[in-house]
Amino acid sequence: MLASFLAPFRARPAEAHARPAEGQARPAEAKASRTASLVAVFGQGRARWSPRDYGSLAREGFLRNAIAYRAVRMVSEAAASVPLLLMQGPRELDRHPLLDLLARPNPRAQGADLLEALCGHLMVAGNAYLEAVAVDGIVRELHVLRPDRVRVVPGPEGWPEAFDYTLDGHTLRIHQDGAETAGVPPILHLTFFNPLDDHYGFAPLEAA
Template sequence: MLLSGVGRARWTPNDYASLAREGYQKNAVAYRCIRMIAEAAASAPFAVFVEGVRDEAHPLARLIRRPNPEQSGAELMEAVYGALQVSGNAWVEAVGDEVPEELWALRSDRVKVVPGRSGWPEAWEYCVDGRSARIGRAADGWAPVMQLKLWHPLDDWYGLSPLEAAAQGVDAHNAAGAWNKALLDNAARPSGALVYGAQKGERLTDGQFEALKDQLSSAYSGTENAGRPILLEGGMDWKPLSLTPAEMDFVAGKHAAAREIALAFGVPPQLLGIPGDATYANYREANTAFWRQTIAPLVRKAAGAMTGWLEGRFPGCEVRADLEAVPALQPERDALWARLEAASFLTDEERRRMAGVEG
């Protein structure tokens, strides 16, 4: 959380636990961005193609649909995409003797890369409560662990997450919310000043001063005492203090921080209900842009990583993202069909190929 102290700001550390706690658990904007991306991307199914032909009955297709006894394919990929947004890394372990029989998502903060002599990973360590299990490569060099990561300019092994890039916006947003809460707890003003107007230079003793502070704190502060009249003894005068409208206007600051968070994740602010952004003409265009610019590249990247990883155990197979099944992209699909229908100079075979239809 952003704290002021000696003229400098203090920011949340960029470790996984701090980012997950301050960003995902405590910040509604970052939480919603991560949920939107993970759920939307997981809703785009994968299809398995063998030698260019779609095969729903292939063992790899069945494995992707039901990767383990506890999760469906969508649930597994939702965990993968969510981890990618929080930590910049997502890990999937294949379990089986000769060919993978189960796929499991591993928690990002528990996986460590064990580099070999060449500097590239030769094994992985999964650490839980001080205990670790080493996952090594197979005899033929195949890796039973797939790492999906977002590019990091300063790290060869681990990725850079959108949440880390948005950390300062998250801190500012959280700090504004905490400050507003403190204002509500104190009736939206910095209380006031109690002036002792004694004559001849008299002043309160230390005991009287502490007793008066305790009485004010217990009897007149907090939301339950808001508006309660204060009873003063002779020689006492209450001078109320107030905040200026500019000092109390944290809404604009929170919206600016929220837009910064949304920008880092690639989520149009309009989809989050943040006012002040007229970048898109309407909600439908914002949603289409979200799918085209954020979700589609992410899903294609995951499909390509799955292909490169599992092809060593399922030769000739390719995993593709079935974006044709996404309702949000249907208007663009309809427009493509209309253009192909009007293109009389194309053969039926060319139309099918351009539309992505088999046969």
């Protein structure tokens, strides 16, 4: 679980960028989907707003519905209670900076608090956002962002190249190039499957 959860925050190993030795066949280059450019035409460089009102989902489906409220809390609390293990081959590591980060992701939250909030947003909005904050090129903090404040900014190939975070009329654009986070994309965007949207997930509350 730990590996899949943190995979987007891991920088690629140096070997992945090494040039092939003389006479060695060059591996096939990964190609983007040819349909991605069509997706990008409709929103490249511009923040793409979610077609749903997160505020209404949160108020009507969570805050004012005791059954949905309890269901979301049970799922979120159960997910947050699962112990996270860090493995190096067959050996479990008891001490590691990554374990320290997950145990205390930021000064205002414990690890269980962060996971509960992340899962809660995913259940209510169908989307959840985790921000990595780096100091001196090393990720030191993790923060959960409210979905109603985050917008996807598609790039030329259709994939998100940045995220806009808006609060009180002020917008901060967070680029995914990892220039300030040692090559690691600073935003992890989790979504539920949505058959009709290329960027945003479908919230379970919408189907209720």
